[in-house]
Amino acid sequence: MRLTLRETLLAFRRAPLLSALSVMTIAFSLFSLGLFVLVAVNIRDALQQVEERVEIRAYVADGTPVEALAAALGDIGSFPEVARADGISQEEALERARAELGEFRDVFDAAFLPASIEVRLKPGFRDPETVGAVAARIRTYPFVDDVRFGEEWVRKLYNIRNLATAAGIILGVAFAAVAIIIIGATIRMAVLARGREISIMRLVGATDGFIRRPFLLEGLAKGVLGGILALALTYFAHSLISRTLVATRFFDERIILAGVAFGALIGLLGSAVSVGRHLRRV
Amino acid sequence: MIRFMHVSKEYARGGLALDDVSFHIAKGEFAFLTGPSGAGKSTILKLVYMEEFPTEGDVRVAGVHAGTIRRGEIAQLRRKLGVVFQDFRLLEERTAAQNIAFALEVTDAPRANIATKVSRLLTQVGLSSKANALPRELSGGEQQRVAIARALVNDPFVLIADEPTGNLDDRATRGVFQLLRDINAAGTAVLMATHNLELVRRSDYRVIEINRGQLVYDSAEAAADAAVDRSTPA
Ligand SMILES: Nc1ncnc2c1ncn2[C@@H]1O[C@H](COP(=O)(O)OP(=O)(O)OP(=O)(O)O)[C@@H](O)[C@H]1O
Ligand SMILES: [Mg+2]
Numbered sequence: 001m002r003l004t005l006r007e008t009l010l011a012f013r014r015a016p017l018l019s020a021l022s023v024m025t026i027a028f029s030l031f032s033l034g035l036f037v038l039v040a041v042n043i044r045d046a047l048q049q050v051e052e053r054v055e056i057r058a059y060v061a062d063g064t065p066v067e068a069l070a071a072a073l074g075d076i077g078s079f080p081e082v083a084r085a086d087g088i089s090q091e092e093a094l095e096r097a098r099a100e101l102g103e104f105r106d107v108f109d110a111a112f113l114p115a116s117i118e119v120r121l122k123p124g125f126r127d128p129e130t131v132g133a134v135a136a137r138i139r140t141y142p143f144v145d146d147v148r149f150g151e152e153w154v155r156k157l158y159n160i161r162n163l164a165t166a167a168g169i170i171l172g173v174a175f176a177a178v179a180i181i182i183i184g185a186t187i188r189m190a191v192l193a194r195g196r197e198i199s200i201m202r203l204v205g206a207t208d209g210f211i212r213r214p215f216l217l218e219g220l221a222k223g224v225l226g227g228i229l230a231l232a233l234t235y236f237a238h239s240l241i242s243r244t245l246v247a248t249r250f251f252d253e254r255i256i257l258a259g260v261a262f263g264a265l266i267g268l269l270g271s272a273v274s275v276g277r278h279l280r281r282v
Numbered sequence: 283m284i285r286f287m288h289v290s291k292e293y294a295r296g297g298l299a300l301d302d303v304s305f306h307i308a309k310g311e312f313a314f315l316t317g318p319s320g321a322g323k324s325t326i327l328k329l330v331y332m333e334e335f336p337t338e339g340d341v342r343v344a345g346v347h348a349g350t351i352r353r354g355e356i357a358q359l360r361r362k363l364g365v366v367f368q369d370f371r372l373l374e375e376r377t378a379a380q381n382i383a384f385a386l387e388v389t390d391a392p393r394a395n396i397a398t399k400v401s402r403l404l405t406q407v408g409l410s411s412k413a414n415a416l417p418r419e420l421s422g423g424e425q426q427r428v429a430i431a432r433a434l435v436n437d438p439f440v441l442i443a444d445e446p447t448g449n450l451d452d453r454a455t456r457g458v459f460q461l462l463r464d465i466n467a468a469g470t471a472v473l474m475a476t477h478n479l480e481l482v483r484r485s486d487y488r489v490i491e492i493n494r495g496q497l498v499y500d501s502a503e504a505a506a507d508a509a510v511d512r513s514t515p516a
Contacts, residue, residue, distance in 0.1 A: 206389060
């Protein structure tokens with residue numbers, strides 16, 4: 001184990017430029033992936049907050065009998081998607097409007113504001129399709145004048161999130177492919193540079209696995225290093241955005257670990273492919 | 283220990299290098315492999331340490347057959363043989379002691395006694411004072427002694443030497459050859475390819491002569507034939 005470690009360090013010292021290049025490409029691969037994942041994660045957060053507020057508001061025609069309203073509330077409350085349904089009277093609506101609008105509170109008169117049914121959905125039923133479906137069902141009550149929900153921009157946020165995820169994956173994979181190729185080239189150079197040493201190792205009875213190990217470890221180390229570098233870059237970008245544009249949340253440990261592990265995988269894969277191919281030639 | 287049975291070897295590019303060669307090297311034996319350049323001596327040695335494989339016939343070394351050995355077993359076989367070359371093949375950036383230790387480090391040798399083993403081997407080849415010298419700071423003869431010490435790390439049953447004195451002057455040649463004799467006297471078989479007929483003539487070891495890929499003379503068979511001739515008068 002100590003020997004393998006020593007060999008790995010030696011590899012970095014032998015080809016510092018190429019080693020740095022491989023680490024950088026892995027870092028950029030993960031950085032571009034990281035940026036888009038960051039966007040996706042934050043949009044998801046925003047969506048969650050929006051979703052929690054997503055409510056369907058059904059405006060009730062004036063003069064609707066209280067019994068009919070109560071029956072409808074019971075009905076809607078028992079929909080499988082619905083968490084709760086509350087009736088808001090004209091007076092309550094006025095109360096709220098005043099609280100929210102502060103200095104204009106005197107402008108309002110109870111008569112301006114219709115009574116309404118406020119519907120909150122259960123988690124997991126807050127995507128645009130379900131919201132639309134429930135809204136349509138509520139619309140069928142004859143005394144319901146109008147149904148509103150944040151249809152347009154819920155849908156937009158969803159689309160942005162999907163786009164960000166897709167872009168991140170595509171760019172990340174592209175960079176990962178480049179990283180694998182560059183790592184492969186680095187390992188190939190390393191194998192050729194150490195051809196003499198490898199042939200002597202073979203001669204004295206070192207196993208293929210033993211000969212391969214330092215190269216694999218080299219790839220792994222570069223991958224982990226690239227992952228950490230990418231993390232630093234992403235964090236830097238994150239704090240820059242947070243300071244200048246909008247406050248954003250950084251990754252949790254799970255995503256951080258997954259990112260570094262992905263880097264390690266890229267490094268390992270690049271060197272494994274290359275070592276397998278070139279060891280037989282020396 | 284080493285048995286060639288009707289071995290032919292044809293290189294993909296280069297034609298027939300060995301043609302129906304058969305011989306047997308016994309445990310603890312010393313045998314020269316002679317013949318003109320390009321005869322096939324190095325090819326025979328490569329077949330012994332299984333860097334090459336026969337096109338026809340079978341090579342058997344320490345119980346394993348060239349025809350059935352698996353890739354993973356070759357490393358195990360190599361640990362039972364020592365190989366030295368004309369060009370020494372030492373690692374330039376490592377000292378004499380490190381070159382010897384290297385062969386132990388890259389096999390599964392127990393770490394604890396590497397240092398003692400290396401110093402014992404250096405003493406055996408007469409280089410205990412040069413342990414920390416780099417190859418370029420050593421004479422050709424000294425470098426070959428380091429290579430021999432490295433070949434001996436795993437107590438091989440046979441030492442395979444491909445023109446070990448090819449790059450050495452007379453004095454160094456005599457020294458290295460004496461070392462090989464000592465190693466053989468201690469029980470290790472030696473199979474040595476050489477152009478140096480002077481060495482061959484001065485010792486009475488077995489001689490196998492190759493010419494154009496064919497075994498043209500084997501002193502062991504010649505002696506056996508002579509014995510047969512004497513015991514059965516015409
Ligand atoms: N890898 C190879 N590919 C093709 N031909 C080869 C290869 N190695 C050796 N040969 C050919 O096989 C023949 C025998 O070569 P070999 O090296 O065994 O000769 P040798 O007796 O060791 O010669 P020398 O005394 O010059 O070292 C030669 O004709 C050589 O050109
Ligand atoms: Mg030769």
